[in-house]
Amino acid sequence: MEKLIITAAICGAEVTKEQNPAVPYTIEEIVRETKLAVEAGAAVIHLHVREDDGTPTQSKDRYEEAIKAIRAECPDVIILPSTGGATWMTAKERLQPVFLSPEIATLDCGTCNFGGDEVFTNTVTMIEEFSTAMQEYGVKPECEVFEKGMIDTAIVMMKKGLISKPMHFNFVLGVSGAMTATARDLVFMVGSIPEGSTWVATGIGRHEFPLAQIAMAMGGHVRVGFEDNLYLEKGVLAKSNGELVAKVVDMAKLIGREIATPAEAREIMGLSQTK
Ligand code: KMH
Ligand code: ZN
Numbered sequence: 716m717e718k719l720i721i722t723a724a725i726c727g728a729e730v731t732k733e734q735n736p737a738v739p740y741t742i743e744e745i746v747r748e749t750k751l752a753v754e755a756g757a758a759v760i761h762l763h764v765r766e767d768d769g770t771p772t773q774s775k776d777r778y779e780e781a782i783k784a785i786r787a788e789c790p791d792v793i794i795l796p797s798t799g800g801a802t803w804m805t806a807k808e809r810l811q812p813v814f815l816s817p818e819i820a821t822l823d824c825g826t827c828n829f830g831g832d833e834v835f836t837n838t839v840t841m842i843e844e845f846s847t848a849m850q851e852y853g854v855k856p857e858c859e860v861f862e863k864g865m866i867d868t869a870i871v872m873m874k875k876g877l878i879s880k881p882m883h884f885n886f887v888l889g890v891s892g893a894m895t896a897t898a899r900d901l902v903f904m905v906g907s908i909p910e911g912s913t914w915v916a917t918g919i920g921r922h923e924f925p926l927a928q929i930a931m932a933m934g935g936h937v938r939v940g941f942e943d944n945l946y947l948e949k950g951v952l953a954k955s956n957g958e959l960v961a962k963v964v965d966m967a968k969l970i971g972r973e974i975a976t977p978a979e980a981r982e983i984m985g986l987s988q989t990k
Contacts, residue, residue: 718975719967720936720983722759722885722915723752725956727942728771728801735945735952740765746784749792751957752940756964758980759793760785761821761938762812763800773800775811782815791977793986795857798845799823802833806841813848818986821885822846822856822878824865828892835861842868846877855986857915858884861893866907873909881985882912885938888926889919896922898929905933913984919943927963931972936983939963 725748726739739748749760762785764777782794796812798821813820822845829835849856856878858869872878886904889896896918905914915936918926923944927937939959947953947962964974975983 716934716972717983718979719931719963719972720759720915720975720980721757721960721963722761722795722917722936722938722940723749723757723956723960724761724763724917724938724940724942725749725752726763726765727940728763728765728797728799730941730945731769735941737953737955738769738941738945740769741767742781742784745781746788748941748956749785750788751955752960753789753792755957755960756974757792757956757960758975758977759795759819760789761795761797761940761942763797763942771801771804773797773804773808773811775814778812779815782817793819793977793980796820799835799859802829802835806844810845810848813845813852813854816852817854818981819855819857819883819984820849821859822849822869823859823861824869824872825860825862827861827865827890830891833892839868842872843875843877846872850877850879855879855883855984858882859887860884860904861887861890863894863904863907866904870909880909880911882909883984884908884912884914885917886914887917887919887943889922891919896926901926901929901933905935917943921946921949923959924962924966928966931963931967932970937963 916930917938
């Protein structure tokens with residue numbers, strides 16, 4: 716089987732130090748969590764940034780500062796910034812990290828409920844604008860899919876020439892208000908993407924490790940991290956993102972799946988260059 720790409724979503728926009736003191740806010744903390752995740756086996760860091768007080772931001776300057784600091788410590792890791800930001804942010808605010816030309820960034824492919832009464836808005840116009848900007852700045856989209864119809868929207872963008880093949884998908888399953896994180900749902904999603912696409916699965920909360928296990932057995936790739944889950948096991952907070960990545964590495968060993976380095980992950984995902 717192909718080597719396993721592990722993505723660490725180290726920070727997100729929603730989780731707080733009150734929930735887990737290891738959640739990173741400052742640049743130093745983001746670098747610390749990146750290093751621990753990379754040392755444990757992560758090839759990709761899905762990056763959100765915060766102000767020092769924890770407020771999520773999509774500021775281009777803050778991303779630039781974080782990426783520079785990460786690069787100084789982890790020169791090879793693939794950095795995958797968010798264009799999702801937080802649910803209340805405007806499209807203009809969210810798009811900023813694309814202007815730094817990262818090699819890959821998230822492209823959220825539809826609107827869905829996002830816990831309680833929160834709505835994560837991604838209209839077709841926004842998706843077109845984001846994919847156009849990503850094309851212009853040489854950024855490969857990781858198509859974030861929370862519901863099946865979002866795959867179809869991503870395919871429409873590909874047919875319009877706004878996303879190139881091979882496409883890359885992230886199935887984010889188990890968000891409260893969106894699609895559930897069952898084996899049945901994951902199989903349905905994987906069977907709905909264009910041939911030759913790569914994919915990663917993200918299970919939210921308690922679904923993180925069960926979904927990771929199913930995904931890696933199916934030959935897909937896996938995302939873990941504080942953005943999605945704060946616990947190493949029931950009732951035990953993870954001390955770092957590195958602990959979450961290490962658990963996935965152990966699970967992969969059990970089924971004989973080797974771990975991809977950043978260079979191997981670039982090859983697998985068709986990323987053309989290190990930026
Ligand atoms: N924070 C969520 C509202 C992404 O990074 O593109 C959106 C999110 C997805 O995290
Ligand atoms: Zn995110």
